[in-house]
Amino acid sequence: MKTNAGNFFEDFTLGQVIEHATPRTVTEGDRALYGAIYPTRFAVPSSAELAASVGLAPHPVEELIGFHIAFGKTVPDVSLNAVANLGYAECRFHVPVAPGDTLRTRSEVIGLKENSNGRTGVVWVRSTATNQRGETAIDWARWVMVHKRSADSPAPDTVVPDLAPAVEASDLVVPAGLDFSSYDVVAAGSPHLLGDYEVGERIDHVDGVTLTDAEHMMATRLWQNTAKVHFNTDARPDGRRLVYGGHVISLARALSFNGLANAQLVAAINAGAHVAPAFAGDTVHAWSEVLDTAELDAPAVGALRLRLVATKGRDESMTLRGADGKYADGVLLDLDYWALVPR
Numbered sequence: 185m186k187t188n189a190g191n192f193f194e195d196f197t198l199g200q201v202i203e204h205a206t207p208r209t210v211t212e213g214d215r216a217l218y219g220a221i222y223p224t225r226f227a228v229p230s231s232a233e234l235a236a237s238v239g240l241a242p243h244p245v246e247e248l249i250g251f252h253i254a255f256g257k258t259v260p261d262v263s264l265n266a267v268a269n270l271g272y273a274e275c276r277f278h279v280p281v282a283p284g285d286t287l288r289t290r291s292e293v294i295g296l297k298e299n300s301n302g303r304t305g306v307v308w309v310r311s312t313a314t315n316q317r318g319e320t321a322i323d324w325a326r327w328v329m330v331h332k333r334s335a336d337s338p339a340p341d342t343v344v345p346d347l348a349p350a351v352e353a354s355d356l357v358v359p360a361g362l363d364f365s366s367y368d369v370v371a372a373g374s375p376h377l378l379g380d381y382e383v384g385e386r387i388d389h390v391d392g393v394t395l396t397d398a399e400h401m402m403a404t405r406l407w408q409n410t411a412k413v414h415f416n417t418d419a420r421p422d423g424r425r426l427v428y429g430g431h432v433i434s435l436a437r438a439l440s441f442n443g444l445a446n447a448q449l450v451a452a453i454n455a456g457a458h459v460a461p462a463f464a465g466d467t468v469h470a471w472s473e474v475l476d477t478a479e480l481d482a483p484a485v486g487a488l489r490l491r492l493v494a495t496k497g498r499d500e501s502m503t504l505r506g507a508d509g510k511y512a513d514g515v516l517l518d519l520d521y522w523a524l525v526p527r
Contacts, residue, residue, distance in 0.1 A: 190264025239361035254313030275324030374445035378486035
């Protein structure tokens, strides 16, 4: 056979290393199309002049562009036969990604667990994206539920990796040359700096975006993500196209501008869970909670640890979990991340 049917659960082995195909060169077209699909307004990736004024030249694209491209490389080998992508951990952004950079990705299988139904299993991988200079641009762990080829296939030994609950502030990578000493709050769109946020504070980002099949499929194709469930109505019993979880992440991050306009650079993703599926017709809203703050060893640079929650419909009460400890109805995404902000 010359076609690629993708890996099923029983095709993965602990310690397996996969070199993913199709290195991808980032272009200004990626920046433009990202801005057409998501309502993003963060000043550093929007303005080459402002980026240069804080020490970032060449002009970087949004961190999530690099993440989506690097993630997309892994799909044909890791999640082509996925039921759902379940979560992320230990994701760090090491060097900014700019147009002209070429990203390639490799993954190592770090965990396996067959589900009790015998028809699916969970695969944990650690993936690393490097640029054309051999520098690590992004690395992360994720876990995905994958179909088995046959329910009769024997289950592997269960290995669940021990992943850190969060990236320590001291382990965040500040881009070389970043200096917020002369940061322009007027151009950025908000006067609120690191010291204006308090741990425990919650921010309702107010705005919402209704998902469409056309936009989420266009975005997913842009990242060369080939997972069947996002495109093919035959891939799910309900005949609906599942919205790529990264699409929801980017929408929520873009919506967070209203209240967190100075959270300019994503430095790390500590943890993430796609709590519920999203489909065309759902209207996505977002709110954030400040989990921690830190002053970093760079001129006028600080960090906010934020919980970003995307919901189906607006939840003005900003409720994450009910009294039973389960996620509240309507929660789509629970993302814990660090962002670099001026102080």
